[in-house]
Amino acid sequence: MGRFKTALKYSDITPKADFLNRRQLMAGAAGVSLAGGLAGGLATPAVAAMNAAKSKWSTTQEPTAYEDVISYNNFYEFGTGKGDPAQHAHALTTDPWSVEIGGLVNNPGNYALEDILKDMTLEERIYRFRCVEAWAMVVPWVGFQLSDLIAKADPQGNAKYVAFETLMRPEEMHGQKNGSFPWPYVEGLRMDEAMHPLTLMATGLYDEPLPNQNGAPLRLVVPWKYGFKSIKSIVKITLTETEPPATWNLINAREYGFYSNVNPNVSHPRWSQASHRVIGSGLFASKEPTEMFNGYGDAVAGLYDGMDLSKNF
Template sequence: MAKRWINDLTHSDVTPEKAFLNRRQILAGLGAGIGAGAAFGVAGQAHAQEALKPNKWDDITNYCNYYEFGTGKEDPARNAHTLTTEPWTVKIDGLVDNPGDYALGDILAKMTIEERIYRFRCVEAWSMVVPWNGFELADLLSMAGVKSDAKYVAFETVFRPEEMPGTRYQVLDWPYVEGLRLDEAMHPLTLMATGLYGKPLPNQNGAPLRLVVPWKYGFKSIKSILRITLTDTQPPTSWNKANAREYGFYSNVNPTVDHPRWSQASERPIGGGLFAGRKDTLMFNGYDEVASLYDGMDLAANF
């Protein structure tokens, strides 16, 4: 299937892999006051550089949110090894011409897997540029055949309490669910990721298949997708159900709309931009090509 979008980001923009993996240490340093003001002192620079030293893969892929494996940042890396990811089947149902259970291996055999370098912004006001590997969601939906009355795409994470210790607690309403409007899902920026930094996705990062929507906040990128449903009504989303005041359905990066507990007008890049201080947050995370999707919408009301 033909690639329909060309990224203007290059590998020179990518957050160094060791910084991506070590972001727990980096953010801990920032929380302690490193660079919180205008500039780093010599001691602050030394401390931050120490945090950037590479560690073993198993030691450093541990700053994750995946509440099915625990609410602590290190819990997913500690517990997600219990998740069985092979074989993997994705159920596609609802308003499609070809509903059924699709084996991931069969899906991948029909897709062109490519690298996409995307900006990634977490709601806590820090950002990265991450190289993902995967394929356009539009290609998968086209394979299933989208009916004309479909308006939304609903996603559901695997729910296996015997493999996911975090689901024993009602932190969220399990299973985790997310949703996009159909035009958002069909946009060529929207990726089904199978890897990052040229490696297969670790379990704690959403193996074997996760969503990446680069103009939205990271929590929209649902992990370990087991079911995709086409529907004519707006689907529920987990964080909106848990706290609608803070997490809207759209969750677009919009610097003019503050999170109830902090400003979203600026961000601190992780990695190469660490010493450069904060920078202004870009509308839609800098992806102006999606702006037309929201023409005429009140983006403060539809946050």
């Protein structure tokens, strides 16, 4: 874990002038977001995103440019092109927002986001992000550990998995009008994966509230798994005893396993996973080698002791 550093913040590894210039350029947009939050009673996520604690789990790698992170996205609810989410996600209403938590928990309920966040400790975590399509980013997320939310729900002893569900609102998410996908988008983790301290519920990035195209106002981030496991715009969390469905696994189980851990030794049926392209490095830049578990193996490999990761992919 040599690339992790305690007390690391985005501005610590970015030249100060560049950091301040970025903040000045974004001031207008951020002001609109904050004003909307204050008016709608969701000021806490926006303000807290810019006052988060620093985390020992951050990588020391340089973050991807903000403009690339917010403009190169997979979010099929707004279209299948990489630029479609940035173009169309403004239609999504994120205030108010609530999350239904149920299943094998002792404190089920429909929780307003501001009520969830008032009990959470937000941190800035700079994570590597690896897409199954063999491209990668480094993103400074702001969020809280999923384990803290699960603890708030008080799981029952027979809960073995955590299921997640994305918002279903085709009048705002026009991609959901396409019947070729089994909407709404769903995902799941095994309980020990969900409780791992690396597993993050993100509410922001780059010290700003989470943009709609990146999964506002609440998304999952599991940095040792391919990006499609990090489900966006979550409205429902259910603890279960049996393995929950996952959208890409439902569509094509041969290509997308339930676990979907980053594994350079297991190729996708249509391309190698041994290397990846870094977004922002240019079309002709050399690919970088992909590390097992996206470089987080020291922290998470023990979760899979005794498992054949070529079969349980």
